[in-house]
Amino acid sequence: MSIQSAIAELSLVLGDRLSSAKPDLELHGQSETHFTTMPPDAVAYPENTDEVSKIVRICAAQDCPVIGWGAGTSLEGHTSAFRGGVCVDFSRMNKVLVVNAEDMDVVVQPGITREDLNTDLRATGLFFPVDPGANASIGGMAATRASGTTAVRYGTMRDNVRALEVVLADGRIIRTGSRARKSSAGYDLTSLFVGSEGTLGLITELTLKLQGQPEAVASAICAFDAIEDAVNTVITTIQMGIPMARIEFVDSATATAFNIYAGANMPEVPHLLVEFHGSDTSASEDARRFGEIVDDMGGKGFEWSTKAEDRRALWAMRHNAYYACLALRRGATALVTDICVPISRLAEAIEETRADITNSSIPGPILGHVGDGNFHAILLVEPGNTKELEVAKDLSHRMAERALRLGGTITGEHGVGMGKLDYMQAEHGDGWAVMGDIKRSLDPKNIMNPGKVLKLN
Template identity: 65%
Template sequence: MSIDAALRALTPLLGDRLSVSKSDLLAHGQSETHFDVIPPDGVVYPRSAQDVSDIVKICSQHRCPIIGYGAGTSLEGHTLAIQGGIAMDFRDMANVVKINDEDMTVRVGPGITREALNQELRATGLFFPVDPGANASIGGMASTRASGTTAVRYGTMRDNVIGLEVVMADGRIVRTGTGARKSSAGYDLTALLVGSEGTLGLITELTLKLQGQPEGIAAATCAFDTIDAAVEAVTSTIAMGIPMARIEFLDAASVAAVNAHSKADFPETPHLMVEFHGSQTGVAEQAERFGEIAHDSGGSAFDWATNAEDRTRLWQMRHHAYWAILASRPGSSAIVTDVCVPISNLAQAVRDTQDDIEASGLPAPILGHVGDGNFHAILLIDPNSADEKRIAKELSERMAQRALSMGGTITGEHGVGMGKLGYMSSEHGAGWDVMGQIKRALDPHNILNPGKVVQVNG
C-alpha cells in the first residue's frame, strides 16, 4: 500500500479537487456518535462517474483505500478511514439527472440530499418517500439501506431504488437494473449493492421510485400512561392492517428532552406520533380506526397537527430528538442502538430493554419507528468515563443479542459500519462468510471502505 504515491498521482488529475488541508481531513474523520476522530489522508471531490473511475483506477494501482462520503451523518463509523486512505466526497454530484413523471421515477446523483430532491419534485406532484430524519444524501441512504419514519408505509431504500450506476473496485462503470419496475434477468445486483456501505462499489447515479403526493395528510400525537400501553396500540394497529404513513414512539424521557429542546409542552409520558396519508375520506377513516385502538389501550385524545406548518414542526421535533436527548445531558456522547424485531415481539423487546436500562443506571431514552418493529435506545455516556462506556456497550450488546433471540436483527436501518461488526457472525453465521467471499471477488485488494461490514485479509 502506498497512500502517498496515490495522492501524488491524483494531484495532476484533480488539482484543487484533491484536498489535504487539516480542516477538510478533520471534517471527514468525525462521526455523529462516540467514535474517535479518524481523518483520511486526503479528500477528493469527483464531478462525474468518469472522475470516480479514474480515481479508483489510480487508488487500485497503489492499493490505497477509498471511503465514499455523503452527508456524514453515519452512526456506526461507516465513513471513518480506519486504514487510512482517501475520502471520496460526492458533494459535487448532487444533481437531478432526469425526472420521468409518467414512470414515476427519477435519476439522481449520489450527493443530492432527500430534502433537495423533494424540493426539485414539488412541481411534479410526486415525492420521494424515504425519510431517515437527517437530511442525508441519497447515495449514503442507499449505501446503508436506510429507512426511517415512513418505512411502515413506503418501505426502505431497498424498496425504492430500482437501478444504479456504480464504479467497481477496478474502475469499471457498471449499470444495474432497468427502467422497468421488475425483472427476472439474472442476479439482482441492485439489491446486492444497496446496503453494502461502499464496500463493493461506489454509487455514481441512482434511479428511484417516486410516489404521488397524497390528497389528504393528517398528523397527531397521543399520550399513554405506560410504555406497554403505547406499544400495545402499535401492535394492534399493524395487526388490523391500518395503512399508517408514520407511527413513532417516544418514551417519557425522550418526550422530556424534546420539550426542553423544542420548547414544546407534551405531557411527559410515553407518546405515539402518527401520520395518515390518502384521500380525505380515507385519512378520516384511518384516523377514526386508530383512535378507537388508542382509546382501548388507554391513550389520550389526539392532539392534531391541523396544517402543513404544524405537521412540519411536529416531525422536526421528532427528527431532532437525537440532538434533544444529547442536550439533556450536557457534555455527553452517545452510543445509539438500532435493533428491529418481529412486531409480535415488540412489546417484550421494549419492556426488557427498559428494565435493563433502569438496572444499568445510565440515562438512555427509548424511541423509534415501532410500526416496523425498529426502535433505538440513546445510551448517554460521559466520554471521559471508561466505566460508563463499558456499561453502555454491554447494554448495547444485550439489546442486539435479545433482538436475535426474538428472530430480529442487530440493525434495522443504521447499518453495520465498524460499530456492529462484532455481531455479524451471530446474526448471519456462515452467511457472513459468503459476504466475505463476495467482497473478495469484487474487491480483491480490499480498497473499498476496508474494515466495514465484513472481515477480509489484506
C-alpha cells in the same frame, strides 16, 4: 506502492479538488456518535462518474483505501478512515438528472440530499418517500439501506431503488437494474449494492421510485401510561389494516427531552406520533379510527390535525430527537444503536431494554419506528469516560443479543459499519463468510471502505 503515491497522482487529475487541508481531513474523519475521529489522508471531490473511476483506478494501483462520503450522517462509523486513504466526497455530484413523471421515477446523482430532491420534485406532484430523519444524501441512504419514519407505508431504500451505476474496486463502471418495474434477468445486483456500505463499490447514479404527493395528510399524537399499551395500539392498528404513513414511539425520557429542547408540553410518559396520507376523507377517517383504538387501549390526549404547520412542528421535533436527547446531559456524546424485532415481540424487547438502561449508570432514551418493529436507544456518555462507554457498549451488546433471541436483527436501519461487526457471525452464521467471498471476488485488495461490514485481513 503507497497512499502518498496515490495522492500525488490524484492531484494531477483533480487539482484543487483534492484536499489535504487539516480541517477537511478532520471533518471527514468525524462521526455523529462516539467513535474516535479517524481522518483520511486526502479528500477528493469528483464531479462525474469518469472522475470517480479514475480515482478508484489510481487508488487500486497503489493499494490505497477508498471511503465514500455523502453527508456524514451515519451512526456506526461507516466513513471512518481507520486505515487512512482517500475519502471520495460526492457533494459536487448532487444533481437531478432526469425526472420521468409518467413512469414515476427519477435519476439522480448520489450527493443530492433527500430534502433537496423533494424540493426539486415539488412541481411534479411526486415525492421520494424514504425519510431517515437526517437530511442524508441519497447515495449514502442507498449504501446503508436506510429507512426511517415512513418505511411502514413506503418501504426502505431496498424497495425504492430500481437501478444503479456503480464504480467497482478496479475502476470498472457497471449498471445494475433498469427503469422497468420488475425483472427476472439474472442476479439482483442492485440489491447487492444497496446496503453494502461502500465495501463493494461506489454508487455514482441512482434510479429511484417515486410516489404521488397525497391530497391530504393528518398527523396525531397520543400518550400512554405503559409501553405495552402503546405497542399494542400499533399492533391492533396494523391488524385492522389502517394504512399509516408514519407511526413513531418515544419513551418517557424522550418526551422529557422534547419538552426541554423543543419547548413541547408533553406528559413525561410514552407517546405515539402518527401520520396518515390519502384523500381528505380517507386521511380523516383513518385518524378517527386510530383514535378509537387509542381510547380502547387507555391512551390519553389524542389530538390530530391536517394543518401543515402542526405537522411540520411535530416531525421537526421527531427529526431532532437525537440532539434533544443529547441536551438531556450537557456535553454528552452518545452510543446510538438500533435493533428490529417482529412486532409481536416489540413490547417485550423495549421493556427489557428500558429495564437494562434503568439499572445501569447512564441515561438512555428510547424511540423508534414501531410500525416495523425497529427502535433505537441513545446511550448518553461523558466524552472520554471509558467506564461509561463500556457500560453503553454492554447495553448495546444486550440489545443485539435480545434481538436475535426474539427472532430479529442486530440493526434495522443504521447498518453495520464498525460498530456492529462483532454480531454479524451470530446473526448470519456461514452467510457472513459468503459475504466475505463476494467481497474478495469484487475487491481482492480490500481497498473499498475496509473494516466495515466484514472482518478481512
